[in-house]
Amino acid sequence: MLFSIESCVLGKEKLGEIDYLVELLTPKGKIWAVAKGAQKSRRRFLNLLEDLTFLRAHLRRSKKGNLPILEKVDLLFLSERARRDLKTYIFFSYVSEVLSKISYSGLSSDYFEFIKKFIKEIDLYGVPFLAKTYFEQKLLLYLGMALNWESCVKCGRIPNRLAFLNISSGGILCVDCKTERNQPVERPVLELLQNIARLPVCFKNLENLEKSKIFEEKYLKKACEISEISFFFFLPFEIKSLKFLKNLNNGVGDEED
Ligand SMILES: [Zn+2]
Known part of the structure; x- marks a missing residue:
């Protein structure tokens, strides 16, 4: 049949x-x-x-x-860019390797549509510095493991000044709920993570975030670091292509061509 x-x-x-x-x-x-x-x-x-x-x-x-x-x-x-541009090729290897490791029975057609749009944006725009972070945060969302970057995961209040990282409980804590072990997250880093999590699949917006004066390079790098830690905390895979990708991603704002 x-x-x-x-x-x-x-x-x-x-x-x-x-x-x-x-x-x-x-x-x-x-x-x-x-x-x-x-x-x-x-x-x-x-x-x-x-x-x-x-x-x-x-x-x-x-x-x-x-x-x-x-x-x-x-x-x-089929992405033509992946055939001629090394950075895109390596990024694609990373994405397919991650997707291949995920065997989640609740996969929905929304998840499939997200992957499709995401691949098409990369084909159009190349690989923005935040592409990996965006992919990680959205994937966690579609898998039902989205991190809460908006409000305290314990009491639900929106931290007005300081927020503290608590990945194992799924996001951030306010100053009243934190313990000594929780590291503070700088405001611009938190805002970056919030923005990334809210963005629809549109790399123009992603690139605008990168160019925004509020988000200096150190904040971009910190947000990427936190995102990667949270991603592999919930999806503890060994990804072979990650090393190659990180070598490429060392310079913020590099043109891919
Ligand atoms: Zn709290």
């Missing part, structure tokens, strides 16, 4: 001598499918089984317990 579904390629692995096992993210969750003969004849899939390519996948259900067979693919979207 044949069926078709919009998919985003998250990765592939060799299966025996000639086939590939392909990991696909779909609006209904993840699918593993067998691309027969794809190792021998790359033309069969027109080299489209690359990370973060959007396809209409035509699949055939096989016998019970076996993985579906990928019969044919139609290209929906």
Whole structure:
């Protein structure tokens, strides 16, 4: 029985001598499918089984317990930028590696649409300094683990001056609820995190945040640091491409081209 579904390629692995096992993210969750003969004849899939390519996948259900067979693919979207720009290529490796590790059964079509929009923005604008932080904070949101950067996670009050970081309880604490262990978060850093969490998928706005005079480089870097710690606190994966990405990201405001 044949069926078709919009998919985003998250990765592939060799299966025996000639086939590939392909990991696909779909609006209904993840699918593993067998691309027969794809190792021998790359033309069969027109080299489209690359990370973060959007396809209409035509699949055939096989016998019970076996993985579906990928019969044919139609290209929906492929980032040209990722093929010519190293920074985008490495960022895509990071994104697909993270998405591949997440096996959350509650994946929704909203989550899929977010990934699609996000990839398209990167194709248009390249990789802004805050792209990784934005991706981390939004992903946590779609996974139901969003951090609360707005109000004290204990008493619910909005801290009027000082806020203190408490990632393990999911956000910030006010001055009355904090303990000695909680580090204060500088106001601009907190505002940056709040802004990032609220932004729709629009890199123009993200770039405006980066350029804003309120958010000096040290604040941008601190917000990125806090975001990364919180992300890997809730999703403790080992991501191989992270090291490469961080080497690239060392300079704020570098042009990607
Ligand atoms: Zn409080």
